[in-house]
Amino acid sequence: xxxxxxxxxxxxxxxxxxxxxxxxxxxxxxxxxxxxxxxxxxxxxxxxxxxxxxxxxxxxxxxxxxxxxxxxxxxxxxxxxxxxxxxxxxxxxxxxxxxxxxxxxxxxxxxxxxxxxxxxxxxxxxxxxxxxxxxxxxxxxxxxxxxxxxxxxxxxxxxxxxxxxxxxxxxxxxxxxxxxxxxxxxxxxxxxxxxxxxxxxxxxxxxxxxxxxxxxxxxxxxxxxxxxxxxxxxxxxxxxxxxxxxxxxxxxxxxxxxxxxxxxxxxxxxxxxxxxxxxxxxxxxxxxxxxxxxxxxxxxxxxxxxxxxxxxxxxxxxxxxxxxxxxxxxxxxxxxxxxxxxxxxxxxxxxxxxxxxxxxxxxxxxxxxxxxxxxxxxxxxxxxxxxxxxxxxxxxxxxxxxxxxxxxxxxxxxxxxxxxxxxxxxxxxxxxxxxxxxxxxx
Amino acid sequence: xxxxxxxxxxxxxxxxxxxxxxxxxxxxxxxxxxxxxxxxxxxxxxxxxxxxxxxxxxxxxxxxxxxxxxxxxxxxxxxxxxxxxxxxxxxxxxxxxxxxxxxxxxxxxxxxxxxxxxxxxxxxxxxxxxxxxxxxxxxxxxxxxxxxxxxxxxxxxxxxxxxxxxxxxxxxxxxxxxxxxxxxxxxxxxxxxxxxxxxxxxxxxxxxxxxxxxxxxxxxxxxxxxxxxxxxxxxxxxxxxxxxxxxxxxxxxxxxxxxxxxxxxxxxxxxxxxxxxxxxxxxxxxxxxxxxxxxxxxxxxxxxxxxxxxxxxxxxxxxxxxxxxxxxxxxxxxxxxxxxxxxxxxxxxxxxxxxxxxxxxxxxxxxxxxxxxxxxxxxxxxxxxxxxxxxxxxxxxxxxxxxxxxxxxxxxxxxxxxxxxxxxxxxxxxxxxxxxxxxxxx
Numbered sequence: 024x025x026x027x028x029x030x031x032x033x034x035x036x037x038x039x040x041x042x043x044x045x046x047x048x049x050x051x052x053x054x055x056x057x058x059x060x061x062x063x064x065x066x067x068x069x070x071x072x073x074x075x076x077x078x079x080x081x082x083x084x085x086x087x088x089x090x091x092x093x094x095x096x097x098x099x100x101x102x103x104x105x106x107x108x109x110x111x112x113x114x115x116x117x118x119x120x121x122x123x124x125x126x127x128x129x130x131x132x133x134x135x136x137x138x139x140x141x142x143x144x145x146x147x148x149x150x151x152x153x154x155x156x157x158x159x160x161x162x163x164x165x166x167x168x169x170x171x172x173x174x175x176x177x178x179x180x181x182x183x184x185x186x187x188x189x190x191x192x193x194x195x196x197x198x199x200x201x202x203x204x205x206x207x208x209x210x211x212x213x214x215x216x217x218x219x220x221x222x223x224x225x226x227x228x229x230x231x232x233x234x235x236x237x238x239x240x241x242x243x244x245x246x247x248x249x250x251x252x253x254x255x256x257x258x259x260x261x262x263x264x265x266x267x268x269x270x271x272x273x274x275x276x277x278x279x280x281x282x283x284x285x286x287x288x289x290x291x292x293x294x295x296x297x298x299x300x301x302x303x304x305x306x307x308x309x310x311x312x313x314x315x316x317x318x319x320x321x322x323x324x325x326x327x328x329x330x331x332x333x334x335x336x337x338x339x340x341x342x343x344x345x346x347x348x349x350x351x352x353x354x355x356x357x358x359x360x361x362x363x364x365x366x367x368x369x370x371x372x373x374x375x376x377x378x379x380x381x382x383x384x385x386x387x388x389x390x391x392x393x394x395x396x397x398x399x400x401x402x403x404x405x406x407x408x409x410x411x412x413x414x415x416x417x418x419x420x421x422x423x424x425x426x427x428x429x430x431x432x433x434x435x436x437x438x439x440x441x442x443x444x445x446x447x448x449x450x451x452x453x454x455x456x457x458x459x460x461x462x463x464x465x
Numbered sequence: 466x467x468x469x470x471x472x473x474x475x476x477x478x479x480x481x482x483x484x485x486x487x488x489x490x491x492x493x494x495x496x497x498x499x500x501x502x503x504x505x506x507x508x509x510x511x512x513x514x515x516x517x518x519x520x521x522x523x524x525x526x527x528x529x530x531x532x533x534x535x536x537x538x539x540x541x542x543x544x545x546x547x548x549x550x551x552x553x554x555x556x557x558x559x560x561x562x563x564x565x566x567x568x569x570x571x572x573x574x575x576x577x578x579x580x581x582x583x584x585x586x587x588x589x590x591x592x593x594x595x596x597x598x599x600x601x602x603x604x605x606x607x608x609x610x611x612x613x614x615x616x617x618x619x620x621x622x623x624x625x626x627x628x629x630x631x632x633x634x635x636x637x638x639x640x641x642x643x644x645x646x647x648x649x650x651x652x653x654x655x656x657x658x659x660x661x662x663x664x665x666x667x668x669x670x671x672x673x674x675x676x677x678x679x680x681x682x683x684x685x686x687x688x689x690x691x692x693x694x695x696x697x698x699x700x701x702x703x704x705x706x707x708x709x710x711x712x713x714x715x716x717x718x719x720x721x722x723x724x725x726x727x728x729x730x731x732x733x734x735x736x737x738x739x740x741x742x743x744x745x746x747x748x749x750x751x752x753x754x755x756x757x758x759x760x761x762x763x764x765x766x767x768x769x770x771x772x773x774x775x776x777x778x779x780x781x782x783x784x785x786x787x788x789x790x791x792x793x794x795x796x797x798x799x800x801x802x803x804x805x806x807x808x809x810x811x812x813x814x815x816x817x818x819x820x821x822x823x824x825x826x827x828x829x830x831x832x833x834x835x836x837x838x839x840x841x842x843x844x845x846x847x848x849x850x851x852x853x854x855x856x857x858x859x860x861x862x863x864x865x866x867x868x869x870x871x872x873x874x875x876x877x878x879x880x881x882x883x884x885x886x887x888x889x890x891x892x893x894x895x896x897x898x899x900x901x902x903x904x905x906x907x
Contacts, residue, residue: 066610067882083525085880092658093879099660105614123618149890158887166889168508172547176565216534218541270891284891418871418879422864429860437535437860438527440509444886445600447608448591449712449726 032058032100034363037118037128039108039297041068041091043345044329045134046415047352053098055360060126062118064107066090069157070414072345073423075197077160079204080167080439081430084157086422089415108135110298113322119299130324130359133297133311134352137330137343140293140308150268151288154197163287165441167205170284171212172441175219181282187225188283190273192265193290194231195239196381199248201287202229203384206255211434228258228281230273232290235261237389239342240379244389247398251383265290292343294331306333306340315371317355326355334372341374345413350374382406385431474500474542476805479560479570481550481739483510483533485787486771487576488857489794495540497802502568504560506549508532511599512856514787515865517639519602521646522609522881523872526599528864531857550577552740555764561741572766572801575739575753576794579772579785582735582750592710593730596639605729607883609647612726613654614883617661623724629667630725632715634707635732636673637681638823641690643729644671645826648697653876670700670723672715674732677703679831681784682821686831689840693825707732734785736773748775748782757813759797768797776814783816787855792816824848827873 033056038045041063049061070087077084095101106122111131118126139153152166153159167189174186189209191202206227214222229236229252236252236259237245249259264276272282294309303319304312310333311319317332319325326332329348333340341347354372361369378392380402388402397405407427414420429435475498480487483505491503512529519526537543548564553573560568581595594608595601609631616628631651633644648669655664671678671694678694678701679687691701706718714724736751745761746754752775753761759774761767768774771790775782783789796814803811820834822844830844839847849869856862871877 065883066614083527084884085525085882088882088884089879090658090882092654093877093881096658096660102661104618106618152889152891158885161884162887162889165886166892169892172508176546176548212534216532216538218538219544286891416879418868418877421867425863425867426860435535435860437531437858439535440527440530440532441507442526442530442603442886443600444607444884445604447594447604449594449728450608450611 032056034058034129034359035060035127036130036132036359037062037126038132038134039063039111039118040134040136040329040331041065042071042134042136042329042348044136044331044348044352045132046091046094047349048132048134048328048356049095049098049101049352051353051356052360053095053101055100055356055363057100057130057359057363059098059101060104060128061091061095061101062104062106062108062120062123062126063091064105064122066092066103066105068094068415070419071155072410073414074154074157074160075201075204077157078154078163078167078201079208080164080436081204081208082423082426083438084161086419086426087414088157089419094415108297112299113302113319113325131326132352132355132359133300133319133325133327133331134329134348135295135297135331136348137292137294137308139288140291141288142291144267146267146269147265147288150270151192151286153288154201155292161442164439165443166285167208168439168441171217171220173284174224175217184224184226185272185282185284187220188272188281189225189227189285189287190281190283191227191229191287191289192273193288194229194233194236194245194259194261195289196237196379198229198231198287198289199236199252199381199383201289202227202252202257203255203382203387206252206257207384208436208439210255211436212439226258227256228260228283230263230265230275231259231261232264233261237381240381240389241391241396244381244391244396244398247389248381248383251387255384292330308333308343310340310343316358316368317351317372318358326358328352328355334374336374344379346377347374380406380409476500476571476801477502477569478572478574478801479504479568480574480576481505481553481560482576482578482771482773483507484513484576484578484771484790486578486773486790486794487574488533488536489791490574490576490770490798491537491543491794493795493798494802495537495543497542497798497805499542499572499801499805501540501543502546502570503533503537503543504546504548504550504562504565504568505533506547506564508534508545508547510536510857512861513597514852515856516596516599516602517643517646519599520596520605520609520643521650522606522878523646523650524865524868525880526603528861528868529856530599531861536857550739554741555744555761555767573768574794574797574801575742575767575769575773576771576790577737577739577773578790579734579736579750581730582733583730584733586709588709588711589707589730592712593634593728595730596643597734603884606881607885608727609650610881610883613659613662615726616666617659626666626668627714627724627726629662630714630723631667631669631727631729632723632725633669633671633729633731634715635730636671636675636678636701636703637731638679638821640671640673640729640731641678641694641823641825643731644669644694644699645697645824645829648694648699649826650878650881652697653878654881668700669698670702670725672705672707672717673701673703674706675703679823682823682831683833683838686823686833686838686840689831690823690825693829697826734772750775750785752782752785758800758810759793759814760800768800770794770797776816778816786821788819789816822848822851
C-alpha cells in the first residue's frame with residue numbers, strides 16, 4: 024500500500040481499538056489538523072451493552088455492530104487498519120501489528136478495552152461461555168438452542184436436566200440483564216415451541232459472590248432486581264463464589280455442585296494485555312494507571328482510555344463502563360488537539376456521571392441518575408431511550424426498535440436459531456494475522 | 466424422550482427436509498388426521514432465493530431464515546426433530562438418523578434437497594465458495610470483506626490484484642444475481658469506504674459454460690442480463706468452461722488463467738445423497754425418478770419432492786426450483802391424505818408454471834411469466850413483490866423490506882462486516898451428530 028500521508032497532514036495520532044473510547048476519540052478528531060489511524064482486529068464497532076440481547080435471540084449480530092470504515096467514510100483524515108496490535112514501542116513511537124506492519128505515531132491513544140477475567144482459573148476459562156464480544160454472544164445463542172434440542176432428544180433424565188439447567192455467574196449488570204432475558208426466552212419458546220418439554224423443567228440460577236445483586240448500584244435497586252428475577256423464576260444465590268467449572272457444571276466454594284451444560288461467565292473483566300507496557304503500573308484488573316490527563320506517566324504523548332485505563336479519583340478507580348470510555352476518548356482527543364494547536368493544556372479529566380442502569384426484563388429496569396432512582400416500567404423506558412440513543416447507525420436503531428416492539432407485542436423470538444459460518448478454504452493468509460479461532464480460514 | 470404419539474393419532478408421516486418442499490408438505494398436513502415428524506439437520510427453514518443478498522451484505526442470515534419449531538408451534542400433530550438423516554430403510558419403514566435415532570414411518574416424504582455439484586472435480590470443491598446455504602453465504606460475505614481489507618494492506622501489486630478480482634462461475638439465476646449484487650457492493654464500498662483503493666482496481670468476471678446467460682430463461686432475457694451486467698462493469702465470458710481451481714485462481718478449458726482470491730461456485734447443484742436408496746433410478750444430477758404421483762417406483766408410500774426428485778414430463782425433468790418443490794410438497798400431502806381418508810387417488814402431479822425471474826441489480830430484473838416478458842424496473846418490482854410474498858415470517862418481511870429500502874435510498878450496506886462464531890467448548894456432544902464443520906463445538 025502506498026503511503027498516502029502527505030507531509031502537511033499534521034501529527035500522526037494512532038488509536039488502538041474501535042470500542043467506545045477509541046471511536047469517541049477518533050470522531051472528535053475528524054477534520055482536525057491531525058492524521059488519524061484507527062487500528063482494530065475487528066472491522067466493526069460493537070455495541071457491548073446489547074450483547075446479551077444477541078445471546079438471547081432478540082437481536083442479530085449486525086444489528087448492534089457498525090463497520091468502522093462506514094463510520095469514517097466522510098473523514099479524509101481518519102484511516103482504518105484491520106489488524107491486531109502485537110506490541111507497542113513507547114520509546115521509538117511505534118505500534119507493531121500483525122496485519123498492517125509497524126505503524127509510527129506522534130500521539131498514541133490506547134483504547135484496547137477489556138476481556139473476560141477468570142482470575143487465573145483455567146477450568147473457568149475452558150468451561151464457561153463469556154459474553155464480551157459478538158462471536159461469544161452468537162455462540163451463546165447457538166448453545167442455548169442446542170441445549171433445548173438435545174433435551175428433546177435425550178432419554179437420560181439426568182442429562183436432560185443438565186441441558187435444561189442454566190447457570191449465570193456474576194450478578195453485575197451483564198449477569199442480571201442476561202438472566203432476565205434468558206428467563207423470558209425460555210418462557211417464550213419452552214412450552215410453545217418445545218411442546219415435549221415444559222417450562223417447569225427449566226432451571227435458571229444466578230450466582231453472585233458479594234451479598235447482593237448489582238453491587239455497583241444503590242442497594243435498593245439490587246434488592247428490586249432480585250425480587251423481580253425471583254418472581255420470574257430465577258434462583259438467586261448471593262454470597263457464593265464459584266470454585267470450579269467442568270463440562271458437567273459448577274462447584275461452589277462451599278462444595279455445593281450444580282449440574283448444568285451451560286455456565287455463562289459474567290463475573291469479571293480485565294484490561295487487555297499488550298506487550299511493551301511492562302513498565303507501566305497496573306491495577307488488579309490489569310488497567311494502566313494514568314495521570315490526571317489520562318497519559319501514561321513519563322510518556323506525555325501516550326494516552327490510555329476506557330477499560331484499559333484507570334484514573335484514580337479520590338482513591339477510587341472510575342468504573343469500566345461505556346460512558347467513562349466515551350468521555351475519556353473525547354478528552355484525549357481534546358487534549359491532543361490543544362497541544363497540536365498550542366492552545367494550552369486542558370484541565371484534568373473529570374467524569375460526569377450521568378447515571379447507571381440495568382434492565383431486568385419486560386417492563387422492569389433499574390436506573391440511578393444522580394440522587395434519583397427509577398424502577399419498573401419507568402426505569403425500563405429510560406433504559407430503552409438511552410440505549411437507542413447511543414446505538415450507532417440509523418438503520419441499526421430502526422431495526423433494533425422494530426425487534427423490541429415485535430418482542431414486546433408478539434412475545435416472539437423469530438431469530439432463535441443455530442447459525443454457523445462455514446470454514447473458508449480460500450482465506451488462507453487473508454486473515455492469518457488473527458489469533459486462531461478468529462480467522463475465517465478453514 | 467417419551468413417545469408422545471397416541472394410537473389414535475393416525476398414520477405416521479415422516480418428512481425429511483424443511484426446505485420449500487418439506488415445509489409446504491408439512492403445512493398442508495397441519496390439523497389433518499396424520500402424525501407428522503419433520504426432520505432437518507438445521508433448526509430453521511432457509512429462504513434460498515435470497516442467499517446471495519446475505520453473501521453481498523444486504524441482509525443478515527436470520528432475516529431469511531425461520532425456525533421450524535416456530536412455524537409449527539400451533540400444530541399439535543407436527544413434531545420437529547433436529548437431526549441428520551443417515552439412511553432410509555424402505556422395506557422396514559424406518560428413517561435412521563444421527564441425533565434422533567430411528568424414526569418409523571407409514572408414509573415417507575423425501576425432501577432433502579440439493580447441494581453444490583462439482584462434477585467430480587475435487588479441486589473445484591476445495592477452492593471455490595458455494596452459495597447454497599446460510600453458513601456458505603455468511604462465509605462468502607466475510608471472505609469478500611477480508612479480500613478488500615487485505616488489498617488495502619498488501620504491498621505486492623500482483624496479490625492486491627488477486628484480492629480485487631472476483632470470479633463467479635455459472636451464469637444461471639444464482640450466478641447472475643450474485644454478480645449483480647457484488648458489483649453494486651463494490652461500487653458502494655470501494656472508493657467511499659476504502660479510499661486507498663479505487664473502483665477501477667476491482668474486476669468482476671462471470672463465466673458461463675453455455676453460449677448465453679440464464680440458459681433456462683428465454684433468450685432475449687439472457688441478452689438483456691448480459692447487457693446490464695456489462696454496462697455495470699462485469700466481464701461476461703460465455704462458452705467457457707472452468708477446468709480447474711486453485712488457491713490462486715481458475716484455469717479455463719482453453720488454458721486461459723484468471724488470478725483471483727475469490728471463486729464463487731454457482732455452476733451446478735445435485736440431489737443430496739442418502740443411503741438406502743441405491744435401488745432407485747437416478748438422473749444425472751442424482752435426482753430420484755418418481756412415478757407420476759411423485760412416489761418411488763415399488764414403494765407407493767414413499768414420496769420424493771423438490772430438487773431430490775425428478776418427474777419426467779414429456780421427456781424433460783421439472784427444474785430444480787422453489788415453486789416446483791412447493792407444489793410437489795403440497796401434492797404429496799394431498800395424495801397421502803386422500804389415501805388416509807380413503808377418498809381415492811388424486812390425478813397425476815402437474816406443475817403449474819407461474820414464471821421464472823432473476824434480478825440483475827438496482828432497477829433491473831428479468832421475468833418470464835407465461836408468454837409475457839418483463840425487464841428493467843417493472844421486472845424488478847415484480848421480483849420484489851414475489852420474493853417478499855414468499856418469504857416466511859412477518860418480521861422477516863418487514864426487516865427485509867426495510868433493508869431493501871435503505872439500500873435503495875441510501876446506497877449503503879451497513880452490515881458489511883466480518884462476523885465469527887466462537888468455538889463452543891461446552892457443546893461437546895450437544896451437536897456431535899452433525900458432520901464436522903457444522904457442529905457448534907470447539
